Amino acid sequence: MNKAVTDGITFMPPAFANGLDVWSSGNGTPGSDTYDNSPDAAFVPSDADFGGALELLKTQATMKLRYTGQTPILPGCYLRIRARVKAVSGALPNVRIAGWAGAAGGAHVSGVDETGPATTLTAYGDVVEVSAIVGTGRRGGVDMPWGTQAEYGHFGLDLTGPNGGVVRIDDIEIEDVTRFFLRDMIGVVDVRDYGAVGDGTTDDHAAFEAADAAADGRDVLIPEGTYFLGDSVTLQARARFDGTVTMPTDKVLTLMQNFDMPGYIDAFGDEEVAFRKAFQSLISTPHHVELDLAGLKIDLREPVDLKAAVPDVSNFAQRRVISNGQFSVVAGPNWDTETFTSQASYTTSKGYELNNVANVANIPVGSLVEGNGVGREVYVKSKNVGAGTIELSRELYDAVGTQNFTFRRFKYMLDFSGFSKISKFAISNVDFLCRGDCNGLLLPTKGIGFHLRDCWFTSPRERGVSSHGDGCQGMMIDRCQFLSDETQLLVPNRTSIGVNINANDVKIRHNRCTYFKHFAVVGGTSSVILGNHIFQGDAADVGPRSAGIVMAHSNSRATISGNYICDCSIEWTNEHDKNPGFSSEFSFSAMSITNNNFLSQSTAPSFNFIRVKPYGSGHFINGLNVTGNTFRLFDGNIDRVEGIDTSFAPMDFSRFRNITFTGNSFNNVNTVVENPLVMEHAEASHSSTWVIQPFPKLPFQAWARTVESVTAKGAIREQGGGIYWGMPYHQVQQGPNKDRVNLRWEVPVEGSVTLRVRIDTPT
CATH class of the missing domain: 2.60.120.260 (Galactose-binding domain-like)
Known part of the structure; x- marks a missing residue:
């Protein structure tokens, strides 16, 4: 030139x-x-x-x-x-x-x-x-x-x-x-030609902007050196970095033509800093929707506090995506779980709050709460230091009074917890390689439509994905892999959990999860759990099994369909209820479990694939559909596929309603159950009262409450051999366990009948 x-x-x-x-x-x-x-x-x-x-x-x-x-x-x-x-x-x-x-x-x-x-x-x-x-x-x-x-x-x-x-x-x-001075006399504009110094202290942001304005289709060249940018800079031209930049945390570098992870690594030299600054630009500016990691592995030495990377943004509701790369952990003390013990009080009048919390300032938001009467996966949603209170993600079922609580703050690769609300955010095709040293993802406090798709959560230490608030509302988890770090442990020794959910309308679809204590603890309602493969066995000859899916809301309104559920169960509880006893509510209702493949091996006979666990008295099942499933055992049998855990309370069989338990396949299950139960009864001697025993084939060993039909199978004969043409009436809930049905005839008769017996009443 x-x-x-x-x-x-x-x-x-x-x-x-x-x-x-x-x-x-x-x-x-x-x-x-x-x-x-x-x-x-x-x-x-x-x-x-x-x-x-x-x-x-x-x-x-x-x-x-x-x-x-x-x-x-x-x-x-x-x-x-x-x-x-x-x-x-x-x-x-x-x-x-x-x-x-x-x-x-x-x-x-x-x-x-x-x-x-x-x-x-x-x-x-x-x-x-x-x-x-x-x-x-x-x-x-x-x-x-x-x-x-x-x-x-x-x-x-x-x-x-x-x-x-x-x-x-x-x-x-x-x-x-x-x-x-110009290596490429036509293709580049050098920031030094516009006053950039590159000494690490002189503010070069004006020179960068001037060079970008003059580029006119050429690249902007940043030669060797360290360039301090004291203000936000947007480069419209493609940037070519031989040197690196530094800038204050609250200032944004936006690379319009090379907005991807390699571009930001070239700019900042350090891949952790580069990711933070690229994420900051993704959130702070309207120019880009997706941050492409370009297949790179990003080694993290500490958790990425994403809110700290964008200090001027608390709420964000535009669609944004992080895609196509891997986060890997560099082991060290930065990933150690922090544990705090503090005295606090709980009352049902403020079910989502701990009050009079000692040393509340020291307890981090996002901590797991443990203590007497605390259900699974209850977290610190927020705190008020002045008032000495903690807002909880879920209510506590039996913690009224004052006690010492334990708060465990896990460390996550990506931590969104500092944001008040993030909606429409997606992470796609990203591997969280935790290596047993840290955890995967902590969601924002609130938000709608967070989407994880085609991601891997490999060997998280405690949790794959955690929700400490309502950032999981409408969340979608699709085609992800959750691979535990506890594969070699026996089931009773496992503590890790794949994902927990607090809010409603979650879709968990087509994922694969192996060897956690639980794959999912779902505290919200209206969930769709579809097409997942869950494996949770161990090497014990005969051992206990844990729940793969915990549905922790009684009025569930959930669909669990097309899953492969191996060596684990579906557990349905109301452990996130401050008043766990039944009180003018829907009770255990609106659950659909259809077309799943249940499989287990080396399992104790007492194991159930479907288990209901009420945490208070007076509850009943009010809407349950279990149809089209396959239940199979090998290396032994189990007694039943379904059961009620009465550790806290039994259920009220007198109020069971709207239950369908039909069309299922049972292999190596001692007792096949149905509702309505179609059964035959033969009375070999003449009697005017036929005592019919549906037990143990009624689901949940519940009461025989309804007889839908009675059909004679062949002739009913009186004494002397004559055919009796009359019709019996029935009496339900008979016997000491109310699981029998009496058929009452006008005269003593003998013969065979087919009955349809139900544990519930018509709705």
Whole structure:
């Protein structure tokens, strides 16, 4: 690039032969004295070495020679000023190229270098060439970097040293030497040409913006160095980083043309810092929807506090995506779980609150709460230090009074907990490689529609995905892998959990989960759990099994369909209820378990695939559909596929309603159950009261409450062999366990009947 050629700019000053009235003995500025008619200067028309030459008698400590014309200083343009000089007589002076930096309106640019390197003349008649390069940027080889404030210069030379000598000076040359500095003369704009210093302390953000504005389709080059950006910068052009940048936490760097993880790693040099700054731009600016990790592995030395990366944003509800990469853990103390014990009080009048919490300031938001009467997966949602209270993610079933609670704060690779609300956020095709040292993801406090798809949560220490509030509302988890770090442990020794849910309308679909204590603890309602593969066995010959799916809300309104549930169960509880006893509510209701494949091996006979666990008395089942499932055991049998855990309370069989338990397949299950139960009964001797025993084939070993039909199978005969044409009536809830049905006949008869018996009543 040469501006004299491309733009027709004249840099070269006129020859001395054209007159000395444009050559100043001062700075060259308007009004300064010239050498025209000066007793110290003369034009020599026929010097043997130079042809025409200017002859000066040195009479001042610094004798200046400046062209009064304004030589333009352009960003990205570098000028070399050259002069050939020889001593003629007298004292031998020093010679250097020099100039005066001018700004808009004729102001002087102070604080810049205005002289080049000096050369001492050592002999008469020897021709010495002096030169210096001037330009806007601080580059190697630039003697006078003037920055972007300078618009022009008055150039020439200085004579320093002893006075009394006579020198002759050939015509001064000024030429464009930008080609020496640009590797790609067309493709890049260098930030140094616009004043960037790259010393790590000078604020270069204005230079970056100026270079970007001038790029016009070219790349912006950031050469080697450390460039401090004191304010937010958006680069519209593609950025090419040989150096790196630093900037305050609250300032944003947005790379419009290379908004991806490699671009930010190039910019910041450190991949953890780069991810934080890229995430900050993703949230803070409207320009991009997706942050592509570009298949890179990002090694994390500490949890990424995503709110701290975006300090000026608390709520965000625009769709954003992080995709296509891996977060890997660098083991160290930064990942250690923090444990706190503190006394607090609980009352059912404020079911989501702990009050009078000692040392509440020390308890981190997002901590797991443990204590007497605390259900699974209850977290600190927020805290009020002044009031001494903690807001809980769920209510506590039996913790009224004052006790010591334990708070465990797990460390997560990505921690959204500082945000008040994040909605419409997705993480796609990302591997959280926890290696048993840390945990995967902590959701924001509130939000709607968080989406995880095609992700891997590999060997989390305690949790794969945690919700400490309502950030899981409407959450979708699709086609993810949850791989436990507790594969080698026996089931009773496992503590890790794949995911917990507090809010409603969650979709958990087509995931694979192996060897956790629980895959999912679902505290909300209206969930869809579809097509997942869950494996939770161990190497014990015959061992207990844990729940793969815990449905921790009695009025569930949930669909569990098409899952492969291996060596684990579905457990249905009301452990997140401050009043766990039944009280004018729907009780255990609206659950659909259909078309699942249940499989287990080496399992104790008492194991149940479906287990209901009321945490208070008076509860009943009011809407349950268990149809089309396959229940299979190998390496032994189990007694039943369903059961009620009465550790806290039994259920009220008298109120069972709307239960369908049909069309299922049972293999190596001792007792096949149905509701309605279609059964046959044969009465071999004549009796007017037939006692029929549906037990143990009624689900949950519940009462026989309804007989839908009675059909004679062949003739019913009276004593003497005559056919009896009458109709019996039935009596339900008979016997000490109310699990029998009596058929009452007008006369003693014998024969066989088919009955449809139910444990519930018509709705």
